[in-house]
Amino acid sequence: MDGDWYPHKGGWLEVICGSMFSGKTEELIRRLRRAQIAKQKVVVFKPRIDDRYDAESIVSHNQLQISSIVIDKSEDILQHAIFAQVVGIDEVQFLDEGIVEIAQKLADSGKRVIIAGLDKDYRGKPFLPMPSLMAMAEYVTKLLAICVRCGAPANYTQRLTRSDKLVEVGASEIYEARCRHCFEPPSKNDE
Numbered sequence: 647m648d649g650d651w652y653p654h655k656g657g658w659l660e661v662i663c664g665s666m667f668s669g670k671t672e673e674l675i676r677r678l679r680r681a682q683i684a685k686q687k688v689v690v691f692k693p694r695i696d697d698r699y700d701a702e703s704i705v706s707h708n709q710l711q712i713s714s715i716v717i718d719k720s721e722d723i724l725q726h727a728i729f730a731q732v733v734g735i736d737e738v739q740f741l742d743e744g745i746v747e748i749a750q751k752l753a754d755s756g757k758r759v760i761i762a763g764l765d766k767d768y769r770g771k772p773f774l775p776m777p778s779l780m781a782m783a784e785y786v787t788k789l790l791a792i793c794v795r796c797g798a799p800a801n802y803t804q805r806l807t808r809s810d811k812l813v814e815v816g817a818s819e820i821y822e823a824r825c826r827h828c829f830e831p832p833s834k835n836d837e
């Protein structure tokens with residue numbers, strides 16, 4: 647993904663999506679690190695809601711990390727991204743819908759925008775605003791985890807508690823990766 651074939655002028659949008667435990671943050675950090683090694687100006691954001699591990703950094707499950715700016719709303723990105731050549735955003739599914747227009751604006755102004763996020767919620771339904779971002783992006787990378795039950799490619803995030811909150815931040819004790827056959831969506835009564 648870091649090859650010379652990218653356009654040299656003009657920005658573009660890259661989306662990294664998939665279920666939990668598919669390595670989205672790891673892949674985001676890998677791309678951002680390559681840009682830093684190339685001495686590009688990189689700025690990284692994450693929404694405030696995700697405070698696991700470390701408030702000031704983006705940390706993958708395997709402990710890779712990169713320092714980030716915590717934001718409350720997508721609009722906050724613009725003031726911090728003015729001089730950046732590369733803009734990274736993690737856990738974008740926790741941001742407001744305004745991120746779609748802002749990501750477009752950043753790419754239009756010549757920046758490389760790399761966005762990582764869950765593409766489906768715990769019900770297995772598209773997690774807004776990911777569908778719009780995927781439609782706008784030049785490059786979409788879909789990552790898969792491995793189903794903890796059967797070992798098949800896992801495209802779903804199974805919530806292991808009966809909470810009906812859309813956002814339930816946490817890691818391995820609340821969620822696991824499941825394939826389409828092992829995924830059990832919450833029943834109508836639970837919703």
Ligand SMILES: [Zn+2]
Pocket residue numbers: 793794795796797798824825826827828829
């Ligand atoms: Zn399975």
